[in-house]
Amino acid sequence: MKRYHLTTFGCQMNEHDSERMKGMLDSLGYAEVERRDDADLILFNTCSIRESADNRFVGHLGEAKRLKAEDPERVVGVGGCWSQSVKEKVFERFPFVDVAFGPGQIPKLAEFLTSDSLTAQGYFEFESFPGHLPPKRARAFQGWVQISVGCNCVCSYCIVPSTRGREVSRPAGDLVAEVERLAADGVREVTLLGQNVNAYGRDLPRGSKVTFAELLGMVDAVEGVERLRYTSPHPKDMREDVVRAHAELSSLCEHIHLPLQSGSTRVLKAMRRTYDRGRYLDRVALIRELVPDCAITTDIIVGFPGETEAEFEETLEVVEEVRYDSAFTFVFSPRRGTEAADLPDQLSHPVKRERMERLVEAVQRRAHERSQRFVGRTVEVLVEGPSRTDASRLRGRTRHNKAVNFEGAAEPGELTLVDVASATSQTLAGVQHAGRTLAAA
Numbered sequence: 094m095k096r097y098h099l100t101t102f103g104c105q106m107n108e109h110d111s112e113r114m115k116g117m118l119d120s121l122g123y124a125e126v127e128r129r130d131d132a133d134l135i136l137f138n139t140c141s142i143r144e145s146a147d148n149r150f151v152g153h154l155g156e157a158k159r160l161k162a163e164d165p166e167r168v169v170g171v172g173g174c175w176s177q178s179v180k181e182k183v184f185e186r187f188p189f190v191d192v193a194f195g196p197g198q199i200p201k202l203a204e205f206l207t208s209d210s211l212t213a214q215g216y217f218e219f220e221s222f223p224g225h226l227p228p229k230r231a232r233a234f235q236g237w238v239q240i241s242v243g244c245n246c247v248c249s250y251c252i253v254p255s256t257r258g259r260e261v262s263r264p265a266g267d268l269v270a271e272v273e274r275l276a277a278d279g280v281r282e283v284t285l286l287g288q289n290v291n292a293y294g295r296d297l298p299r300g301s302k303v304t305f306a307e308l309l310g311m312v313d314a315v316e317g318v319e320r321l322r323y324t325s326p327h328p329k330d331m332r333e334d335v336v337r338a339h340a341e342l343s344s345l346c347e348h349i350h351l352p353l354q355s356g357s358t359r360v361l362k363a364m365r366r367t368y369d370r371g372r373y374l375d376r377v378a379l380i381r382e383l384v385p386d387c388a389i390t391t392d393i394i395v396g397f398p399g400e401t402e403a404e405f406e407e408t409l410e411v412v413e414e415v416r417y418d419s420a421f422t423f424v425f426s427p428r429r430g431t432e433a434a435d436l437p438d439q440l441s442h443p444v445k446r447e448r449m450e451r452l453v454e455a456v457q458r459r460a461h462e463r464s465q466r467f468v469g470r471t472v473e474v475l476v477e478g479p480s481r482t483d484a485s486r487l488r489g490r491t492r493h494n495k496a497v498n499f500e501g502a503a504e505p506g507e508l509t510l511v512d513v514a515s516a517t518s519q520t521l522a523g524v525q526h527a528g529r530t531l532a533a534a
């Protein structure tokens with residue numbers, strides 16, 4: 094039996110692509126191994142969102158080169174967004190690579206492996222949804238469903254539209270059928286994935302058009318799905334019906350990830366985000382009105398070309414005003430082929446770093462404050478397994494997407510109740526609620 098090793102970089106979309114790659118390799122009779130040294134097939138699913146993502150992956154390829162030199166029969170494959178962004182140059186930079194493919198071309202890996210081809214191959218066409226590859230899920234009780242591929246936005250900093258192509262929605266009926274299969278297979282939490290999930294459906298043919306809010310309702314109705322999440326939405330497409338769904342659909346979790354990127358209207362315009370600070374804050378106000386306890390999280394970029402001190406301070410103001418439950422913060426990284434990479438007034442590293450430090454301080458302080466509202470409450474937790482820091486405790490997540498470490502007894506995949514005793518900016522800690530202990534279960 095042939096053995097493979099796969100390393101994944103990047104976002105949940107890539108992780109899900111990797112699950113499907115694994116499902117496909119299983120069906121070809123490959124077995125997954127934990128160490129790269131033991132593999133006949135060494136695979137990378139790459140990311141290109143920031144320069145740091147590129148660099149991290151280049152180190153790993155060095156090891157693949159050594160292993161390939163040891164045993165030239167080994168096959169080295171590079172998939173994903175970085176691969177797509179450089180295309181055939183993969184082979185110039187890394188001549189030992191046998192097969193390279195973009196995110197839309199995963200099935201071509203199977204074609205390559207089953208052919209007798211000895212020459213290196215690259216597959217970089219955009220297709221719509223890349224076939225039905227049954228995923229090999231990382232966790233039995235959590236499932237991802239890709240509702241669309243690609244992105245029609247033109248955010249000036251972002252490489253994704255060029256690595257994942259134009260937006261194509263999958264028919265709602267296919268998606269519901271997939272969720273039903275997952276539920277029958279024991280999945281309790283479903284996350285809908287797309288580059289811009291709330292633009293879902295606009296490209297579907299007339300007659301079978303379904304909006305994102307309607308899709309949420311259809312998935313919520315599937316028996317067995319206890320929790321429903323989605324990522325990522327775009328603030329410009331965040332309509333009231335979607336916010337309202339969070340209040341009305343029992344499975345839809347009280348968490349909305351709403352990427353801000355910048356709090357300055359001038360910078361947002363240069364980013365081509367198509368909303369301004371006021372409209373973003375209106376969306377937040379709508380969420381607070383309709384779903385008062387909702388967790389709101391975000392993505393923020395500091396040091397966009399030309400960002401002034403005053404504009405950066407506007408971002409800090411929004412952070413103070415919104416009081417995010419958590420935020421992913423990034424230093425602007427110029428990406429090949431994007432508009433922002435060629436803008437004048439690129440900021441120096443010390444300026445970017447200094448702003449980043451101030452941003453992280455504000456984000457963490459606010460997140461810490463926000464977290465305190467859970468102390469003293471009993472929250473529903475989906476158990477993931479033992480705590481990472483203390484194996485005698487359990488770890489899971491709340492509907493608000495907070496990680497919880499707690500004392501108690503429960504199996505992964507179980508929903509239980511936890512009394513929260515303390516909270517940091519990142520995690521909650523507590524004890525399983527009396528009456529939901531092992532004895533009572």
Ligand code: 5AD
Nearest residue numbers: 250251352392393423424425426428
């Ligand atoms: N530089 C820094 N951060 C970026 N992101 C996307 N492109 C870049 C870039 N060139 C961030 C955005 C996005 C998140 C996934 O990554 O904040 O929402």
Ligand code: SF4
Nearest residue numbers: 103104140141142174
């Ligand atoms: Fe995901 Fe973007 Fe990285 Fe591609 S480039 S893996 S879409 S984060």
